[in-house]
Amino acid sequence: MGDVVALVPLLAVLVLAGAVALVVGVVRRSPPSREASVVAARRHARLASVAAMGLGAAAALATAAREVGNSGPGGLGVTALLVPIVFGVVHTAVLTAGELTWPRPRGEVRRARLVRRGPLDATPGWLVRTATVATVLAVGVLGIGTLLADETGRGITRVSTAGGDLSWSAAGPFPGPFYGRPAAIGLAVLAAVTITALWVVANRPAVATDDDRIETALRRASAHRVLRAAVAATLEVAGGLMSVGGMAMANVGLVPGSGLVGAVPGLLTMLAGLVVLCVRAPGVPADQPASV
Numbered sequence: 659m660g661d662v663v664a665l666v667p668l669l670a671v672l673v674l675a676g677a678v679a680l681v682v683g684v685v686r687r688s689p690p691s692r693e694a695s696v697v698a699a700r701r702h703a704r705l706a707s708v709a710a711m712g713l714g715a716a717a718a719l720a721t722a723a724r725e726v727g728n729s730g731p732g733g734l735g736v737t738a739l740l741v742p743i744v745f746g747v748v749h750t751a752v753l754t755a756g757e758l759t760w761p762r763p764r765g766e767v768r769r770a771r772l773v774r775r776g777p778l779d780a781t782p783g784w785l786v787r788t789a790t791v792a793t794v795l796a797v798g799v800l801g802i803g804t805l806l807a808d809e810t811g812r813g814i815t816r817v818s819t820a821g822g823d824l825s826w827s828a829a830g831p832f833p834g835p836f837y838g839r840p841a842a843i844g845l846a847v848l849a850a851v852t853i854t855a856l857w858v859v860a861n862r863p864a865v866a867t868d869d870d871r872i873e874t875a876l877r878r879a880s881a882h883r884v885l886r887a888a889v890a891a892t893l894e895v896a897g898g899l900m901s902v903g904g905m906a907m908a909n910v911g912l913v914p915g916s917g918l919v920g921a922v923p924g925l926l927t928m929l930a931g932l933v934v935l936c937v938r939a940p941g942v943p944a945d946q947p948a949s950v
Contacts, residue, residue: 698761699865699876706756707883707939714749714887718742727840732812735831735902736840739895742931743844746891747851753884754855760862777856780874781881788934789885792892795927796845799899800838806907807834814903816910829909833899841895852888856881879939886934893931900924 721744727736778786808815813830831837859880865873901924907913908920 696865696867696872696876702756702759702761703876703880703883706753709756710749710752710883710887713752714745717748718745732831732836735812735837739837739841739898740844742891742894742898743841743848746848746888747844749887750848750851750855750884753880753887754851754858757855757858757862757880761865762863777853777860778881780860780877781856781885782878782940785882785885785889785934789889789892792889792896792931793849795900796841796892796896799833799896799903800842803833803838803899803903804835807832807836810834811836814906814910814912816912827910829906831902832906833903837899841899845892845895848888848891852884855884859884875940879941882937882939886937886939890931890935893934894928897924897927897929897931900927 718741722737722741725734725737726744727740728734806814808828810830811834812832813828813834814832815826815828817826833841859877862877862880865876867873901921904913904920904922904924905917906920908915908917913920
């Protein structure tokens with residue numbers, strides 16, 4: 659029972675972040691459109707986004723409730739790592755399904771542009787840069803944790819000969835292979851699902867509209883929704899590992915300060931992940947005035 663209670667703060671933060679993201683998306687709506695194709699596309703995107711948030715949160719809650727990965731000492735930490743990863747994977751998979759079922763053009767199509775698009779062409783630049791930073795952080799934490807971990811794979815031990823006496827100190831949890839392996843596998847799956855979703859966004863049918871700005875905005879918003887959850891989940895995992903790793907290294911004297919000070923960079927990284935998750939997707943511009 660105590661293990662489940664330990665996950666309550668993480669789950670509360672996840673649910674709160676999802677609720678904030680949904681409220682922001684509902685309250686700050688784009689101006690209405692006169693084109694039926696645009697109205698249908700926006701409705702479809704909104705439903706897919708709500709479903710992705712809801713099913714992602716439900717999958718994360720189920721992961722925590724069933725303590726997936728908690729098969730022995732320290733296993734609750736594996737469960738805590740899997741919670742944001744499962745959210746990110748399910749959220750992205752649902753959005754991918756939404757893009758695959760995107761409303762097809764109907765009626766008379768007056769024109770169509772042939773544009774070659776790459777998976778990142780429609781993605782906001784700041785999200786691509788944030789994704790790069792998050793990936794580097796995660797790889798760095800996993801690599802350093804693997805190098806410094808002791809033989810248990812989930813702790814760190816420091817041996818000292820100060821004063822001529824042999825002494826040692828140990829602390830944990832620490833992001834060694836015990837935690838790093840499931841985190842690496844989960845993040846690899848998340849990356850694969852995200853790349854697939856971005857490819858689908860880039861290649862789905864264009865919305866039949868006379869305003870190229872609207873088609874660009876709709877595709878950009880889809881890419882934003884796909885990448886923000888993946889980036890947020892990666893930052894949560896990297897930040898969690900940094901937090902416990904920093905506390906352990908401070909407790910054995912490898913970094914200055916107390917355990918709480920050592921956890922600060924990781925906590926800030928996790929906060930950044932929640933901020934990214936709550937950033938609203940780009941809106942659709944107002945219709946251009948009809949030409950006379």
